[in-house]
Amino acid sequence: MELIIEQLVKRHGKRLLFDVENLRLPSGGLYGLMGPNGAGKTTLLKMAAGLEKPDHGRFLYDGRAWHKSLFTETTYLSQKAYMMNATVEENVAWPLEVRGVSGTERDKRVRIALERMEIPELASRKATTLSGGESQKVALARALVFEPRLLLMDEPSASLDRQATELFESRLMQYHRETGATVILVTHSAEQAQRCCKELLWLQDGKMEISSMATPNQNTR
Numbered sequence: 001m002e003l004i005i006e007q008l009v010k011r012h013g014k015r016l017l018f019d020v021e022n023l024r025l026p027s028g029g030l031y032g033l034m035g036p037n038g039a040g041k042t043t044l045l046k047m048a049a050g051l052e053k054p055d056h057g058r059f060l061y062d063g064r065a066w067h068k069s070l071f072t073e074t075t076y077l078s079q080k081a082y083m084m085n086a087t088v089e090e091n092v093a094w095p096l097e098v099r100g101v102s103g104t105e106r107d108k109r110v111r112i113a114l115e116r117m118e119i120p121e122l123a124s125r126k127a128t129t130l131s132g133g134e135s136q137k138v139a140l141a142r143a144l145v146f147e148p149r150l151l152l153m154d155e156p157s158a159s160l161d162r163q164a165t166e167l168f169e170s171r172l173m174q175y176h177r178e179t180g181a182t183v184i185l186v187t188h189s190a191e192q193a194q195r196c197c198k199e200l201l202w203l204q205d206g207k208m209e210i211s212s213m214a215t216p217n218q219n220t221r
Contacts, residue, residue: 001073001149001182002027003048005208007057010043017043018054019206027062028180030173032193032213035203041186042079044203045152048184049076061150072099074150079158081139083127088119088138091127095146113141116171132159140168144175151175151183157192169196 008020017040025031033041046052048059050066058065061074075095084091092113096106114120117137122130127138136159143151153172157165173196176183184201187193193200194213202209 002060002062003150003182004060004063005057006060008047008054008059009056010040010047010054012040012043016206018208020057020208023208023210025182025184025201025210027182030176030183030196030198031185031201031210032197032199033184033186033201033203034188034190034193039203040206041203042154044208045076045154045184045186048150049074049152051076070150072146073148074152075143075146075148076152077139077143077154077156079155081132081135081159083130083135083138085128086126087123088114088125088127088130089123091138092142092145095142099146101146109145113145116144116174117141118167133161133164136160137164137168140171144171147179147181149179149181151181153184154186155188156185158188165192172196 003025005020005023008018010018035041043052047054050070061070084094089110092110093106096109101109111120114123117140119134119137122134122138127135130138136156140156157168160168169192172183175181185197197213200211200213
């Protein structure tokens with residue numbers, strides 16, 4: 001999905017968060033979003049996900065302004081994994097259910113999603129009893145299970161240990177290769193951006209610049 005930002009202005013009180021005149025992110029990119037603390041990275045993702053509104057300007061999705069059907073093609077993954085008071089399996093199945101996928105197809109997708117994140121043994125566990133690292137793995141499985149065309153991720157590996165971070169990065173790059181989805185990944189790690197991303201978006205003082213990075217390591221672990 002191509003994402004275009006036009007004349008974007010957003011304030012937080014008297015503080016100007018964004019003043020981006022025009023920026024085009026071609027479809028199929030894997031973009032790392034970086035910048036100082038408080039630069040507005042989370043707010044930018046939420047606006048792109050339709051969860052917050054800009055004061056002025058707009059986002060275009062394949063040339064169209066925001067419309068309700070984009071909820072079926074877009075997902076926002078926050079830094080903190082929020083779990084419903086249900087089993088892991090039910091949490092991962094929920095995005096499919098609200099999109100009308102049911103029965104054996106739903107069960108198959110959920111099983112594959114859990115296996116990819118190497119957590120099939122958690123399927124029947126109550127999601128609210130999981131550790132932070134386990135919850136984040138479930139959240140990623142839930143985000144990918146319906147194959148969104150626009151994936152917006154806010155430091156999703158911040159609470160993961162090294163081994164789990166390697167698994168997350170591997171599965172993210174695998175998903176990107178297989179689907180050609182447009183991905184924006186907020187990270188404070190230049191090393192992670194180098195490993196995973198093709199372009200870097202740098203946000204500071206309300207302005208955003210895009211630059212190419214060296215070819216990321218696309219090996220799955």
